[in-house]
Amino acid sequence: MQWLHRWFATSAGQELADQESRLISRRLAGLYAQRVLQVGDYGGGRCPTVFGDARLWVLDNWRGGQTDLRASPEVLPLASGSVDVVVLIHQLEFAERPHQVIREAARALAPEGHLLVVGFNPLSLWGLRRMLAAGRSEPPWAGRYLGALRVGDWMQLLGLIPRPHDGIALMPPLPQRLRRKAAARPSNYGRSLGPGLRWIGGVHLVMGQKRVAGPTAPRLRWHRRLELIPGGIPQASAGARNAGRERLNDTG
Known part of the structure; x- marks a missing residue:
């Protein structure tokens, strides 16, 4: 995924990384999150904001990043149930074994913890742009985009309850030559979308909660x-x- 890191170093990638970080920060503000694991490094020290005495660790197998843990997302070096929130940054659409990645994330979650999956949406203008770029390996069009409903189904199979998802980045980034011409105009492709447009946002954040059933009270005689x-x-x-x-x- 080094080529994805290189794309995040571009002006378009930096703009999207900032928007995604702000969206994740807003979601973390409403969760119990003392121990947060971010899987995937934006580069440049970009991270979502955690609050109070919460601690965030960044895990990636990218040698050029500023990470706390260097490991594969398919085999997390963490004990089961050891973190409150796991955030997957564009991991599923670019992993060779996406099922194993989300399975490991769910394993590391503590009971009642939350899994946040950030990914590109195939049912969007970004997905259309990817189809037009078929056969090309340029980022971010080379991955396998997954819809929010499919990610939610995977969460349910792992015992997680999906929550309403968010969407941003309605318009895909312009090519570099056109971005120079439009530099004087404000860009709107990274703005947060309302409930009616979240399904067609180029990037979605799908959230699920790990629920553990409590013990059943014995029946009284x-x-x-x-x-x-x-x-x-x-x-x-x-x-x-x-x-x-x-x-x-x-x-x-």
């Missing part, structure tokens, strides 16, 4: 069942109360 009084407070049946009084009288 018939002579220990509780009756509800009109106030809604559970109390023992009259027979049980009388039996309790008799035991107290005998001991007195």
Whole structure:
């Protein structure tokens, strides 16, 4: 994925990286996230913002990056259930084994933790641009784009509950020669999209939560069942109360 890192070093890549980092930061602000793992390095020290006493680690197998951990996303050097949030930065569409990547991310998540997947959307103008560039290996058009529904299905198979996703970057970046001409005009391809346009954003952020079912309470025997009084407070049946009084009288 070194060529993807090289694209993020371009002006178009830097603009998108900034927009994605801000979007991730907004989502992290609403989550319990003491331990955050970002899989995939934007380069240049770009990272989402974490809040309070939270700690963020960046993992990548890119030798030229400023990472905390150097490893493959298919084999994370972390114990199961050890992080609160895992953020995958364009990992699934460019991995040889995307199922293994998302499986490892889910394994590292603590119970009730969140998985955030950032990827390019095939049902967008970016996806159309990729189809027109078929056979070319230039970034970011060489990957296998995955829709939000498919990523959500993968999450459900791993026991994660998908949450409403976000979309940004409605318009793909202009070619470099055209970007020079349009440099004086503000670019809008990286702006956040409203709910009605998130499905066609060039980049989507799909989120899922790892839910762990709690223990099932044992069923009470018939002579220990509780009756509800009109106030809604559970109390023992009259027979049980009388039996309790008799035991107290005998001991007195």
